[in-house]
Amino acid sequence: MDTTQLLVTAIGLIIMVFVGWFFFLAPHQRAAAVSSAAGVQQVDITVKGGYSPNVIEVKRGEPVRLNFYRDEESSCSEELLMPDFHIRRDLPAFQTTAVEFLPKEVGKFEFTCGMHMLRGSVVVR
Numbered sequence: 053m054d055t056t057q058l059l060v061t062a063i064g065l066i067i068m069v070f071v072g073w074f075f076f077l078a079p080h081q082r083a084a085a086v087s088s089a090a091g092v093q094q095v096d097i098t099v100k101g102g103y104s105p106n107v108i109e110v111k112r113g114e115p116v117r118l119n120f121y122r123d124e125e126s127s128c129s130e131e132l133l134m135p136d137f138h139i140r141r142d143l144p145a146f147q148t149t150a151v152e153f154l155p156k157e158v159g160k161f162e163f164t165c166g167m168h169m170l171r172g173s174v175v176v177r
């Protein structure tokens with residue numbers, strides 16, 4: 053390895069540690085979905101530099117509705133991806149967008165912004 057490769061490796065390691073630290077220390081807010089009379093589990097999520105709450109607990113086999121209120125214009129959060137549920141949705145600024153799906157399996161399923169920077173997860177029990 054020459055000096056340049058060592059330098060690149062060192063910088064890469066520093067970035068990895070920083071990213072790990074950043075995501076590890078990022079606050080996790082949990083919220084359990086509340087079932088409506090119609091049997092739909094709902095959670096309101098505010099989108100502003102992140103998802104709040106960002107850990108959503110739901111029950112398996114009952115339809116889920118996540119109400120995303122996007123409280124910013126930052127382009128980072130304009131798209132929502134939930135790959136496990138084949139969902140890709142635009143979130144207009146300062147509006148609530150309802151995203152519905154049926155959790156059929158127990159597990160932890162991520163949702164992210166279009167660039168995979170903002171992250172949250174749905175925990176199905």
Ligand SMILES: [Cu+2]
Pocket residue numbers: 127128129165166167168169170
């Ligand atoms: Cu983004």
